[in-house]
Amino acid sequence: MSHQSPEVVLTERLRFQSLACERVGSPLYAVLLERAADDLEAHGPTWEVLRGHEGDPGPSALALRLMGAVNRLVLKGEEPELAAAYRQADPEAPGRPDRRNDDAWPAFRDVLERRGEDLRRLVELPVQTNEIGRGAPLLPGFLTFAAETGLPLRLLEVGSSAGLNLNWDRYRYLADGFAWGPAESPVTIDFELRGEAGFPTPAAVEIADRQGCDASPIDPSSAEGRLSLLAYVWPDQPARIERLQAALSLAAGLPASIEGAAGAPWLRDKLAEPRPGQATLVYHSIVMQYMSEDERAEFKGHLSAAGERATESAPLGWLRMEPAGEMAEVRLSTWPGGEDRHLALAGYHGTPVDLSAGDSEQNRNIFPDFPPC
Numbered sequence: 001m002s003h004q005s006p007e008v009v010l011t012e013r014l015r016f017q018s019l020a021c022e023r024v025g026s027p028l029y030a031v032l033l034e035r036a037a038d039d040l041e042a043h044g045p046t047w048e049v050l051r052g053h054e055g056d057p058g059p060s061a062l063a064l065r066l067m068g069a070v071n072r073l074v075l076k077g078e079e080p081e082l083a084a085a086y087r088q089a090d091p092e093a094p095g096r097p098d099r100r101n102d103d104a105w106p107a108f109r110d111v112l113e114r115r116g117e118d119l120r121r122l123v124e125l126p127v128q129t130n131e132i133g134r135g136a137p138l139l140p141g142f143l144t145f146a147a148e149t150g151l152p153l154r155l156l157e158v159g160s161s162a163g164l165n166l167n168w169d170r171y172r173y174l175a176d177g178f179a180w181g182p183a184e185s186p187v188t189i190d191f192e193l194r195g196e197a198g199f200p201t202p203a204a205v206e207i208a209d210r211q212g213c214d215a216s217p218i219d220p221s222s223a224e225g226r227l228s229l230l231a232y233v234w235p236d237q238p239a240r241i242e243r244l245q246a247a248l249s250l251a252a253g254l255p256a257s258i259e260g261a262a263g264a265p266w267l268r269d270k271l272a273e274p275r276p277g278q279a280t281l282v283y284h285s286i287v288m289q290y291m292s293e294d295e296r297a298e299f300k301g302h303l304s305a306a307g308e309r310a311t312e313s314a315p316l317g318w319l320r321m322e323p324a325g326e327m328a329e330v331r332l333s334t335w336p337g338g339e340d341r342h343l344a345l346a347g348y349h350g351t352p353v354d355l356s357a358g359d360s361e362q363n364r365n366i367f368p369d370f371p372p373c
Helices: 006-023 027-041 045-050 062-075 080-088 100-114 116-122 132-149 164-170 223-231 238-253 263-270 293-309
Strands: 153-158 172-175 178-180 188-190 207-214 257-260 279-285 316-323 328-335 339-346
Touching: 006 027, 006 045, 006 062, 027 045, 027 062, 027 100, 045 062, 045 100, 045 116, 062 080, 062 100, 062 116, 062 223, 080 100, 100 116, 132 153, 132 164, 132 172, 132 188, 132 238, 132 279, 132 316, 132 328, 132 339, 153 164, 153 263, 164 207, 164 238, 188 238, 207 263, 223 238, 263 293, 293 316, 293 328
Parallel strands: 153 207, 153 279, 172 188, 207 257, 279 316
Antiparallel strands: 172 178, 316 328, 328 339
């Protein structure tokens, strides 16, 4: 049985993420990761930073950890030449074939070469994203569950990061012919809405409780927490950066309760007893791929057991947005009854939201090897 060399394993990780970045709208990162893969093959500074990580699990997103490590130095003001190259990146430039964003590579490589020791330390940090744009595809589930139960919602988010998506009802959602949320909100989520299918749009939703868990929670009120989140937003996507900054500012005055805990045991404890008079909604976005098969089985087992205890006065919902190929799928399960339904397909950063795509085996949550975003 043949085994791939460390160089081949690492190069494939970089090229795989390069293709994903191109597909999800970052021509800058698509080109830089492609060039980094070439450099690693030649045993350049990329190899010096990443060697020894060939055994890292795929879901740990080594390529994005590299990009986040470099971007952290840029955001701290320590690499002005690369910062200037990032600012000049053309967000409309295709990653291939003309590679207009290739101009950033010399400055990027220079940082890898000069700051190799720092980057080897920083690349150990886990990817931390808190993409509030995913609130748009989750919104049909939030509003459907609220309308069908008619009760205040008890929110339980798994993989909360900084808890920004626990504030989903405090954001303004806008699409062609659609608007929901407080008009005065400092956070606006613009998205493309496809399909003629609709969903309930109550004027207001009452939230009784907001709680979340994360293996490595982030404090959105701290400078280090804000830096950690911004470092993993791709520099040629300014709309995402502005939206995240607005959500961080809002969260600073409305801190959420986030526990440092794994999802399955946390969920077991939170669902141990029904909460009469409240509709408990468990939700997550792009989380299940980080769990092992055993963890996913335990997680679903706790939901199933809690579903059997659910009543009309204490209903339970499970809303999730998880990988299903080139788009993510949004599904909602509700108890009592155990109904499970497909709600939408969506882009990994939240747009477009396609309500017309029907339920099928092809778009079920299958947790494929799609790289994190």
